[in-house]
Amino acid sequence: MQGFLESNDVVAVVESAANDRRMIKAHVKVHIGGVPAAVEAYRNSPTPNLIVLESSADRSVLFEQLALLAECCDSGTKVMVIGHENDILLYRELIYRGVSDYIVAPMNILDFIGHISALYNGESSETLGRVIAVVGAKGGVGASTVCHNLAWSISRQLALQTVLVDLDLAFGTVGLDFNQDPPQGIAEAIFSPERLDANFIDRLASRCSDTLSILPAPATLDRSYDLSEHAVDATLDILRATTPCVILDVPHQWCAWTRRVLVGCDDVVIVASPDLANLRNTKTLIDSLNASRLNDHPPRLILNMVGLPRRPEISLGEFAKAMEMEPLGVIPFEARLFGAAANNGQMLAEVDPRSKIIETIDDAGQLLMGRAIVRRGKNPCSRPSSSD
Ligand SMILES: Nc1ncnc2c1ncn2[C@@H]1O[C@H](COP(=O)(O)OP(=O)(O)OP(=O)(O)O)[C@@H](O)[C@H]1O
Numbered sequence: 232m233q234g235f236l237e238s239n240d241v242v243a244v245v246e247s248a249a250n251d252r253r254m255i256k257a258h259v260k261v262h263i264g265g266v267p268a269a270v271e272a273y274r275n276s277p278t279p280n281l282i283v284l285e286s287s288a289d290r291s292v293l294f295e296q297l298a299l300l301a302e303c304c305d306s307g308t309k310v311m312v313i314g315h316e317n318d319i320l321l322y323r324e325l326i327y328r329g330v331s332d333y334i335v336a337p338m339n340i341l342d343f344i345g346h347i348s349a350l351y352n353g354e355s356s357e358t359l360g361r362v363i364a365v366v367g368a369k370g371g372v373g374a375s376t377v378c379h380n381l382a383w384s385i386s387r388q389l390a391l392q393t394v395l396v397d398l399d400l401a402f403g404t405v406g407l408d409f410n411q412d413p414p415q416g417i418a419e420a421i422f423s424p425e426r427l428d429a430n431f432i433d434r435l436a437s438r439c440s441d442t443l444s445i446l447p448a449p450a451t452l453d454r455s456y457d458l459s460e461h462a463v464d465a466t467l468d469i470l471r472a473t474t475p476c477v478i479l480d481v482p483h484q485w486c487a488w489t490r491r492v493l494v495g496c497d498d499v500v501i502v503a504s505p506d507l508a509n510l511r512n513t514k515t516l517i518d519s520l521n522a523s524r525l526n527d528h529p530p531r532l533i534l535n536m537v538g539l540p541r542r543p544e545i546s547l548g549e550f551a552k553a554m555e556m557e558p559l560g561v562i563p564f565e566a567r568l569f570g571a572a573a574n575n576g577q578m579l580a581e582v583d584p585r586s587k588i589i590e591t592i593d594d595a596g597q598l599l600m601g602r603a604i605v606r607r608g609k610n611p612c613s614r615p616s617s618s619d
């Protein structure tokens with residue numbers, strides 16, 4: 232995409248959009264000078280997929296300039312105009328002349344990105360699923376257990392088609408936790424890029440219920456799992472396009488591909504236990520992810536294993552204050568419940584449906600999916616929905 236812009240405000244929006252995770256696959260270049268600069272630039276060189284033009288010129292001048300540009304535009308190039316007049320007739324005239332979209336400035340970053348994705352996704356952009364990544368602030372803090380129970384809860388409470396993906400290829404426990412041992416799973420998708428399409432992934436997934444499927448990790452050590460930065464991109468793109476809710480169990484690692492997954496998903500949930508190393512790691516994760524996700528909700532925090540007997544802990548208030556956020560959920564340490572669930576290959580709700588922890592996980596799932604919390608027998612209590 233090449234932009235030929237005029238005003239500082241529009242340049243700022245386009246440049247910020249170019250740095251947003253949703254535009255990660257776009258190559259964006261911004262120039263100053265509006266339509267005349269574009270005509271000059273493309274007189275002797277090929278045009279890109281998308282040209283974004285800002286114009287504050289009188290409409291007859293704009294039409295003349297666009298006619299000149301049309302002479303040097305390759306077929307397949309789309310043109311989007313950003314103008315300063317909110318006028319439906321101007322919009323219609325521009326569309327009639329072959330412009331793909333007209334946006335009125337001032338515009339915000341997400342609106343601008345929405346217009347661009349609509350140009351390429353059309354109707355299908357409506358059906359994109361929500362991708363939620365769950366990661367531990369430290370190893371062994373219960374991130375996978377929380378992640379699997381969240382997926383189970385969302386699929387049941389909201390009756391949403393959900394797929395749970397185990398990205399802890401070497402040691403993942405999705406198969407164990409759902410008491411399934413299918414011969415195939417996420418590894419076949421990641422290591423067979425040439426076979427990858429929606430049907431292939433559908434065949435690899437194992438059904439746990441009408442609404443929940445899992446893509447378990449092989450959890451075998453006959454190979455090493457050094458993934459490249461882009462290794463899971465294609466699988467996630469397909470899942471996002473075919474499933475309303477995609478939950479990722481991301482191992483506690485900071486490498487190119489895990490970072491890319493965490494930056495690229497719709498919501499990140501950090502599971503932490505209330506000690507100093509967890510606090511430090513949660514803070515560095517939040518700061519780093521916020522810096523790469525300027526137009527997204529900050530990562531959510533779930534405190535787990537709170538109240539482990541005889542362990543000195545950082546208080547919830549102090550932890551929340553250091554993170555400058557209230558946790559999405561607080562889960563107590565309950566060895567009996569979690570131990571039974573883990574050893575029986577069951578979800579917490581199957582072991583003890585009356586546990587308070589089930590409510591905490593249900594609420595977290597509903598909030599993550601942008602739903603108001605409604606409980607039978609209680610007043611509906613609406614909570615803020617997520618940012619996008
Ligand atoms: N709130 C809790 N109370 C008691 N035990 C818990 C709790 N949460 C998790 N556990 C137990 O802690 C163990 C580790 O959990 P889990 O595998 O989910 O952690 P993890 O953060 O994903 O670990 P890893 O870093 O290895 O991926 C499991 O045996 C699980 O049953």
Ligand SMILES: [Mg+2]
Nearest residue numbers: 374375399482
């Ligand atoms: Mg884990």
